[in-house]
Amino acid sequence: MAGTVARVKAGNDLKAGIVEAVAGLGGFARFLAQGDKVLIKPNFNTSDAFPGSSDPAFVAAFADACREHGAGEVIVADSSTYFADTARVMDEIGVFELAKTRSWLRVVDLDQGAWVKREIPGARYLSSVRVPELLSQVDKVFFCACLKTHFLARYTGALKLAVGLMEPGERRGLHFGHLQEKIGELAAAVSPDLVVMDARKCFINGGPGKGTVREPGLILAAADRVALDIEGVRVIQSYPGNGLEGVVPEELPQIKRAIEMGVDRGRT
Numbered sequence: 001m002a003g004t005v006a007r008v009k010a011g012n013d014l015k016a017g018i019v020e021a022v023a024g025l026g027g028f029a030r031f032l033a034q035g036d037k038v039l040i041k042p043n044f045n046t047s048d049a050f051p052g053s054s055d056p057a058f059v060a061a062f063a064d065a066c067r068e069h070g071a072g073e074v075i076v077a078d079s080s081t082y083f084a085d086t087a088r089v090m091d092e093i094g095v096f097e098l099a100k101t102r103s104w105l106r107v108v109d110l111d112q113g114a115w116v117k118r119e120i121p122g123a124r125y126l127s128s129v130r131v132p133e134l135l136s137q138v139d140k141v142f143f144c145a146c147l148k149t150h151f152l153a154r155y156t157g158a159l160k161l162a163v164g165l166m167e168p169g170e171r172r173g174l175h176f177g178h179l180q181e182k183i184g185e186l187a188a189a190v191s192p193d194l195v196v197m198d199a200r201k202c203f204i205n206g207g208p209g210k211g212t213v214r215e216p217g218l219i220l221a222a223a224d225r226v227a228l229d230i231e232g233v234r235v236i237q238s239y240p241g242n243g244l245e246g247v248v249p250e251e252l253p254q255i256k257r258a259i260e261m262g263v264d265r266g267r268t
Helices: 014-023 056-068 086-093 096-100 133-137 160-165 168-175 179-186 225-237 253-260
Strands: 005-009 038-041 074-078 105-109 115-119 128-132 140-146 148-150 154-156 194-199 202-206 211-214 218-222
Touching: 005 014, 005 225, 014 056, 014 194, 014 218, 038 056, 038 160, 056 074, 056 096, 056 140, 086 105, 096 105, 115 133, 128 133, 154 160, 154 225, 160 179, 168 179, 179 253, 194 225, 202 225, 218 225, 225 253
Parallel strands: 038 074, 038 140, 074 105, 140 194, 148 202
Antiparallel strands: 005 218, 115 128, 148 154, 194 218, 202 211
C-alpha cells in the first residue's frame, strides 16, 4: 500500500507551512519524542541556488519546527558531491550562520567523520555501502529534499537524497552503470523517519545544479519516500515541456527498484 503524501501551498511563513504539511501525516508528535536528537539531511550537493541545493531558510525553518515540537539537539549534516569540498559548499550557502543564533543546532560536515559499512540484502548492484557513523548516534533522521530533474538520473527527490550519506569515494562507482537502480538499492540502507520536500520551486529540465525553473509553490511531506517521489514526478510532469513527459512514475528505474527492494512500503 502506498504511503500518504501531505501537500500544502507554501506561504511566507515557511515554518508554518512545514508544520501544516507534517500535520497532514499526524503531526510532529508522531515523529518526535521529547528531547530527541534529530539529524536533518538537506541537499547541499553543491552551492547552486535553490532548487539546485536546499534553501538555507527552509532548512532553518524545518530545524526550528523540530525544536519547537520537542527535539533536543538538531544536527544539519551532509556531504557534497565527491569532487567538492563540503565545508566550502556549506559556507557559500550560508549554512554555518544558522547555528550562530541557535545554541541547540549543530552543522556537521560528514566528510570529517567516520563511516561504517552496511550490507544491503537483496541488492543486485550495490551489495553494501559505507554510511556516516553519526546515523547511529541520533534518535531520528529527517530528510529535507528538493524537487528537480537530473541529467544523469533523470529525477532527484527523496530517494536520491541518500546519495549524500554514501562515503564519497564509493560515490564514484554509482555512475559506472545502473545509476538509477543503485539509487533504489541505496535507499534500502538508509531509512529516514520523515521527509519534507521543498517544492516551492523545481527544475523540469536539466539539473541537478541548474535547470529550467518552475514554481509549484508547494511543501510536500511523507514517511514513504517512494510515494513522495511518485508525487514529485507528477508535479514536474504537470508543466509543459518537462523532461519526464510520458514517464510512468512507478516505472522510473530508481523508483521501480526501490519498490522491488521494499523501501518504505506501507508507511503512511
